[in-house]
Amino acid sequence: MIDLKKYLNPSQYEAVTQTEGPVLVIAGAGSGKTRVIEYRVLYLVESGVDPKSILLLSFTRKAAREMVSRAERHDPRSKYIEGGTFHSFAYKALKKYAKNLGFTHSFSILDEGEAEEAINRCAVKLGFIDREKRFPRKDTLRNIISVSVNKHARINDIIKREYPHFLEYADDIETLRKKYTEYKINKNYMDYDDLLVYLKSLLEDPEIRDRISGRYKYIMVDEYQDTNALQGEVTYLLGESHKNVMVVGDDAQGIYGFRGATHENIMAFPRRFPHCKIIKLEENYRSTQTILDVANAVLLNMKNKYSKCLESMRKDIGEKPKLLFFKDAYEEAEWIAAKIKEFNDEGVALRDLGVLFRSAYISIPLQAELSKRNIPYQVVGGLRFYETAHVKDVMAHLKVILNPKDEIAWTRVLTLIRGIGAVISEKILQDIISHSSISDIVEKALPKHAAGHKYSLGLARLNKALESASDGKLTISDKYEIFLDYYSPIIRDKFDDWHLRVNDLDTLKQIIARYEALEEFLADFAIESPEKGVWRVNPSVAPIEPPITLSTIHSAKGLEWNVVFLMGLTDGVLPVSFALDDEDEIEEERRLFYVGITRAKDRLYLSMHHEGTRGGLYRFNKVSQFVDMSNVMAMLDIDNVSEPEEEEIDVFYDE
DNA sequence: CCGCGGAGTGTTTTT
DNA sequence: CACTCCGCGG
Numbered sequence: 001m002i003d004l005k006k007y008l009n010p011s012q013y014e015a016v017t018q019t020e021g022p023v024l025v026i027a028g029a030g031s032g033k034t035r036v037i038e039y040r041v042l043y044l045v046e047s048g049v050d051p052k053s054i055l056l057l058s059f060t061r062k063a064a065r066e067m068v069s070r071a072e073r074h075d076p077r078s079k080y081i082e083g084g085t086f087h088s089f090a091y092k093a094l095k096k097y098a099k100n101l102g103f104t105h106s107f108s109i110l111d112e113g114e115a116e117e118a119i120n121r122c123a124v125k126l127g128f129i130d131r132e133k134r135f136p137r138k139d140t141l142r143n144i145i146s147v148s149v150n151k152h153a154r155i156n157d158i159i160k161r162e163y164p165h166f167l168e169y170a171d172d173i174e175t176l177r178k179k180y181t182e183y184k185i186n187k188n189y190m191d192y193d194d195l196l197v198y199l200k201s202l203l204e205d206p207e208i209r210d211r212i213s214g215r216y217k218y219i220m221v222d223e224y225q226d227t228n229a230l231q232g233e234v235t236y237l238l239g240e241s242h243k244n245v246m247v248v249g250d251d252a253q254g255i256y257g258f259r260g261a262t263h264e265n266i267m268a269f270p271r272r273f274p275h276c277k278i279i280k281l282e283e284n285y286r287s288t289q290t291i292l293d294v295a296n297a298v299l300l301n302m303k304n305k306y307s308k309c310l311e312s313m314r315k316d317i318g319e320k321p322k323l324l325f326f327k328d329a330y331e332e333a334e335w336i337a338a339k340i341k342e343f344n345d346e347g348v349a350l351r352d353l354g355v356l357f358r359s360a361y362i363s364i365p366l367q368a369e370l371s372k373r374n375i376p377y378q379v380v381g382g383l384r385f386y387e388t389a390h391v392k393d394v395m396a397h398l399k400v401i402l403n404p405k406d407e408i409a410w411t412r413v414l415t416l417i418r419g420i421g422a423v424i425s426e427k428i429l430q431d432i433i434s435h436s437s438i439s440d441i442v443e444k445a446l447p448k449h450a451a452g453h454k455y456s457l458g459l460a461r462l463n464k465a466l467e468s469a470s471d472g473k474l475t476i477s478d479k480y481e482i483f484l485d486y487y488s489p490i491i492r493d494k495f496d497d498w499h500l501r502v503n504d505l506d507t508l509k510q511i512i513a514r515y516e517a518l519e520e521f522l523a524d525f526a527i528e529s530p531e532k533g534v535w536r537v538n539p540s541v542a543p544i545e546p547p548i549t550l551s552t553i554h555s556a557k558g559l560e561w562n563v564v565f566l567m568g569l570t571d572g573v574l575p576v577s578f579a580l581d582d583e584d585e586i587e588e589e590r591r592l593f594y595v596g597i598t599r600a601k602d603r604l605y606l607s608m609h610h611e612g613t614r615g616g617l618y619r620f621n622k623v624s625q626f627v628d629m630s631n632v633m634a635m636l637d638i639d640n641v642s643e644p645e646e647e648e649i650d651v652f653y654d655e
Numbered sequence: 656c657c658g659c660g661g662a663g664t665g666t667t668t669t670t
Numbered sequence: 671c672a673c674t675c676c677g678c679g680g
Contacts, residue, residue, distance in 0.1 A: 059669080059670075060669065060670080061669085061670080085669095085670070086670080087670050088670090111670090112669095112670090137674085137675090191670095192669090192670045193670085195670080196670090226669095255668075256668075256669070258667080258668065258669090259668085259669065259670080358667075358668080359666090359667055359668075360667085360668095361666090361667095381668080381669085418657090418658090419656095419657070419658095420657085421656065421657045421658075422656090422657090423656060423657085424656075424657085454657095455657095526670090527670070528670095552667085552668065552669095553668085554667090554668045554669070555668085555669085573667095576666095576667055576668085577666085577667095578665095578666085578667075579667090588668095592668085
């Protein structure tokens with residue numbers, strides 16, 4: 001057994017060795033909470049605990065992956081531990097026990113766009129769309145329903161609070177919610193929320209719960225402040241019989257309130273597990289004191305704070321973080337790119353540099369600058385490539401051959417053909433779903449429609465592709481190639497920028513080659529999909545060394561870099577403009593700022609630019625209200641303040 | 656009934 | 671600016 005005390009401070013040591021019973025770890029940023037999980041797994045495994053009985057959970061894939069990979073690195077046996085996101089864990093459990101809930105084992109997962117389509121279909125069936133012109137749009141409907149599930153809230157209350165102008169439709173939306181739920185059961189669909197809802201249902205069955213708890217005897221949940229009510233329930237149920245549950249979190253870093261996460265879960269944990277041990281980690285090992293001074297100033301400005309100020313354990317005081325003002329987005333990007341080059345030339349590896357921002361689009365000028373200088377970068381977060389239309393188009397073809405009952409995917413596939421719109425696709429679809437196998441569809445359903453219409457040629461072409469691809473002897477790569485070939489004329493017709501989009505389809509080809517089963521690929525794609533962003537300007541810079549990371553702050557959670565650039569710090573970006581009229585949302589934005597700052601180990605650069613355009617309108621950007629606080633400003637080295645020009649008008653934010 | 660083009664709207668973060 | 675929705679022409 002290794003000497004843990006050499007690697008851990010007393011609180012960390014306690015959290016690592018207190019393996020039995022409930023434990024709540026309140027861990028400030030950089031206080032070594034992942035380290036605690038890492039060594040706790042090692043300690044358990046070395047004490048003879050079967051690694052297969054250890055379960056690590058987190059909300060985001062990033063955090064989950066980081067946690068699992070670090071937990072695995074000390075002992076070869078540790079690679080047998082189970083871990084991942086709540087959603088991926090739910091998927092595996094549901095694969096096994098879905099029949100107990102009335103689903104067949106091969107349900108399909110609806111991503112957000114597909115869920116919207118499904119809701120729209122239900123709304124049409126209920127007559128809500130034709131009847132009223134002002135009925136909410138499908139994305140709003142999906143959001144309302146999702147919030148009600150994740151926050152355990154009533155539809156009526158959500159509408160009152162967030163969409164008061166739709167209050168007259170509250171009853172209709174409630175009806176729609178029920179219809180949508182039935183629809184999904186009927187069609188063997190689950191959306192992201194259902195994975196958690198049905199996991200909870202499974203765990204409420206004492207027999208199944210016993211089986212699952214019997215298997216996972218040690219449970220650890222990271223980033224607990226980012227879990228919502230539903231995930232909290234799941235955590236309780238998982239730990240109910242043996243109570244060996246450790247949750248780790250920091251309320252000052254809660255940034256997923258928008259999807260129902262609440263720091264209340266941290267507060268409620270000791271109530272749910274009365275003899276819970278509470279351990280606080282307050283010493284920061286990551287950042288210099290000068291960086292923490294800024295973080296602490298921001299922390300002090302938070303309205304509801306439970307966390308204490310961070311104190312650096314590092315001997316070096318460090319450089320005061322810089323605040324930089326630029327004229328426009330290009331000057332800001334140029335300066336950052338040049339500074340990155342400078343660091344790199346001095347010997348700092350690119351992988352030790354990170355650039356963070358509130359929204360992915362903020363990074364576009366910087367990406368252009370990095371490309372110009374041949375600096376390799378990777379973009380994390382924001383719109384992901386599997387959310388783009390062309391990727392979804394190709395995927396829909398794979399979905400229908402796996403699950404011929406998938407009418408959402410069929411509709412997508414059919415309407416890609418020229419001459420087929422909503423009405424005709426619906427007619428063909430009725431024929432399709434009256435058959436249950438893809439070969440019947442190919443032989444009986446589709447040929448009926450493949451003559452005498454202007455779309456007949458296209459439909460015949462589709463039928464041929466489906467026929468070839470449903471050959472059981474083919475690998476999924478072969479099937480993918482068939483559809484890619486079929487889709488090739490369609491993508492050229494549909495998108496002006498198709499030559500850029502085909503790159504994504506190439507990437508997809510490489511990903512798919514790693515899979516043997518189509519079902520596994522599609523599930524992974526929905527739940528553990530590659531997080532590569534699409535906001536890249538030039539995808540083909542030759543990687544000389546591991547690239548610099550450009551990331552949304554959300555995706556940077558739990559990670560750290562030697563040098564961090566936090567860019568685009570203007571009111572309207574951070575805090576984002578929609579948050580400005582809601583105090584709770586502003587506070588969440590402030591925590592986001594806090595998370596960004598605390599990612600930096602040695603150096604931190606905060607930057608913004610004044611000139612911007614939004615919706616075609618010229619506007620003058622003000623520095624973020626989070627930065628523009630005297631206690632924060634006092635901790636910054638303010639570099640080149642350029643005073644606002646008199647004649648410039650503040651278009652958006654009048655006081 | 657499809658698809659194009661113009662008008663209008665709203666722009667985020669993740670599973 | 672980019673995406674969605676609506677109305678009209680084919």
